Amino acid sequence: MRSHYCGLVDESMIGQTVTLCGWADVARDLGGVCFIDLRDHEGIVQVVAEPSDAQGNAAVVKAAADVGYEDCLRITGVVRARHAVNDRIRTGKVEVVATDIEVLNKAEPLPFHAHENAGEDIRLKYRYLDLRRPEMQKMMRTRIRLVQSLRRWLDARGFQDIETPILTKATPEGARDFLVPARLHPGEFYALPQSPQLFKQILMVAGFDRYYQIARCFRDEALRADRQLEFTQLDMEFAWVSERDVQDAVEGMIREVFKDVIDVELDAQFPRLTWAEAMRRFGSDKPDLRIPLELVDVAELVKDCGFKVFADAANEDGGRVAALRIPGGAALSRKQIDEYGAHAAKYGAKGLAYAKLDESGAVNSPIAKFFDESAFAALLQATGAQAGDMVFFGAGAYNKVCDFMGAVRLKAGKDFGLVESTWKPLWVTDFPMFEWDEEESRYVALHHPFTAPAIDDISELKANARIAVSRGYDMVLNGNEIGGGSIRIHRPDMQSAVFDLLGIGAQEAEAKFGFLLDALRYGAPPHGGIAFGIDRIAALMAGTESIRDVIAFPKTTTAQCLMTGAPSPVPEVQLAEVHVRAVPKATVPKD
Incomplete structure (x- = not known):
């Protein structure tokens, strides 16, 4: 039907007749001369329909004038140099003078415009329209290139692509399984795999040495921006390896893939932090190293203070008192300080103490009264606080303090513009x-x-x-766990x-x-492996915070597909065939 793609028409084709297919991105009638921006998956080219005294004719001009937004078109015309060059698009130096315009399918009025910021619910309901948008096409193609690049790397190094079962045995450890009734075995069920973990280990026992799979996995758990009920991961397993063997191999893979797909040079060697050090310094086992702020332990300085919250945590086995200095943080208003406290509370904090140092170095802190002057000065000195800074303090159980102080660190990094515009990968080990x-x-x-x-x-x-x-390890990038693995028990x-x-x-x-x-x-030989979240890596590469933007047909946060209406009721006769009876919702026992 076509001779060329819209987005690939260029100056080398000037004078040639081309036939293009696509959608009308924009159609403009300027008093007898009509312009259509014709779009396909490669991009946009400007089409011109001119009056009959030029190269066009009245029928073509009339057809162009009748074109509506997102009409599906087939256009034949001659390529010529464009008078007003548009540097914003790849075809901006040329245009196509139409000699024939055929409407293949007239589009009804659309529920949203491709160039407006429509809500996610309407975008997901009409996902086929959403995916037409150039920005969505770009993100999905980033994902496609990612998978292609991974396969090239793995195939070139002797990894064997082996499929493992989708219908398997229910072995719930962690998230809930999705269960599938077995029609041929009344009362029994298959489960959809949460990962191919056990099968890939058995493949190592079977002597396949290096395995990989772009695997679909299923977990019946709450959804959020970086989680879906069904997701895709690159699963890998190696026989006869130590931790460093696995890490060195996949570190090279990720480095090469980032260069190949988005032309990003990652560090020549990823730094390594133990889990204990990551929690101590950053309050997280997936620290965002683009933010220079670090937590400081101050328990030894507050064991004998008059502030019971601090003293109790400092003297308790498994307790922690941590401080976070924010350079320039004294600019925070009381309302903003309260917002930090509310943010910490979401992560389990019962309170967030603070000390504000104004430009003269004078201290404003509701907890200062519980310390003598020299002890409080020593406390602030331990944090490195200077005039104009804010120091937040957290106390309680060690992991809980890590959680909420780590969250405060991330919020402060974003609020104060401290997040470097770069890529910071690392390994977290010794979990x-x-x-x-x-x-x-x-x-x-x-x-x-x-x-x-x-x-x-x-x-x-x-x-x-x-x-x-454990002998577990995670690869972290910009505060996101993108891969997790371990040496297995053999x-x-x-x-x-x-x-x-x-x-x-x-x-x-x-x-x-x-x-x-x-x-x-x-x-069974010694073996180990790792799994990388394809959705998460693709989202990072595409510059979006939600993995839904790089999944063709995702579920909402309420675990629904708005386009198809899934999940949906199933007729009783169909349930009877698989020996299942639906229990009324009101009688389902709570967790």
Whole structure:
């Protein structure tokens, strides 16, 4: 139907006859001369329909005058140099003088204009129109180039692309599984995979050495800007490796892919922080290193102070008192200080103390009265505070203080323009093996139950489970975890011991993970791997904060597809075929 793409018409084609197909982005009738900006996925070219005394004719001019917004067109014409050059588009030095205009499909009035800032709900309801917009086309093509670049890198290095099952066994650890009734096995269910974790480990036992998969994964969990019920990850696994083997390989991959897709040079070597150091300095296990602010521990300076909140946390095992200095922060008004307190409260803070130093160095702080003058001066000195600065203080349980002070750090970095316009990747390593779940009164795995502990002795691991470190690692970029992995447990006795520490008894472990334990008994090699979030990396590359912008058909934050109306009720007869009965909503037990 066409000879060329709209966005690829250039000066080399001047004098040639071309046939183009696309949508009318803009149509203008200027008193007998009509202009149409014709758009396809490659871009826009200006089409001119002129009166019959020039190259055009009356029928073409009339057809152009009748063109409406987003009409689907096929246009034939002659390429010529454009009088008024438009440097903003790739075809800005040429235009096409129409000799024939065919309306392939007339568009009805659209629910929103491509060039207006329509709300996300209407954009998602009419996603096919939203995806036509050049900015969405650009973001989706960034994602496409990302996946292509990853595949090229992996294929060139001997990784084997192996598909793993979508219908698998329910082994809930972490998020909820999506369940699929098995029609041929009444009362039994498949689960959609939360990741290919167990299958890729078994592939290492099977001798495939280097595996990868662009895998679709499913987790029945709450949605937000960087999460979806279904998502895509690059899954990788290596046999016969240590942590550094995996990290060095994938670090090179990410560096090369960023250069290939968006022409960004990442650091020649990514810095490494242990989990403990990241939490201490930045209050986060995915620190944004573009922000120069750091937390300072001041517990030793407040153990004997008169401010009970500080003193209690400083003297409590597992407590923390941390300070954050904000250069120039004294400019904050009382209302703005209260906003910081409200922000910290969202992350668990019961209060946010502060000390403001005016330009003369005089201190304004509601907690100063609890300290003698020299002790408070020493406290401020420990933070590095100077005239014109603000210092925020947080106290409480260690991880809780990390959470809310880390959130305050991020907010201050954005509010005060301290976020560098650059790319700051790093590795976070040596994560805790377990964390204690107060509600369930048991340990849970910080990464997943198949991550190997740094301790190789089972009795030592059991004796020191509270402080045990795992062989897990995350790749972080600009405050976003883009990849997470670990060295896996390859011995069945160690895997059983970890299950036991997680409160998974031998009978339950056999029922849920017996196939994995069996595989580990038959000469499983040491192995490890990592998974990268394709959606998250694509969003970073495209410069958007929401992964929904780089997913063709995403769900809303209420887990709905507004375009198709999913989820939707299913007729009783269809449910009966798979031996399922819907329970009325009012009688569903709460979590």
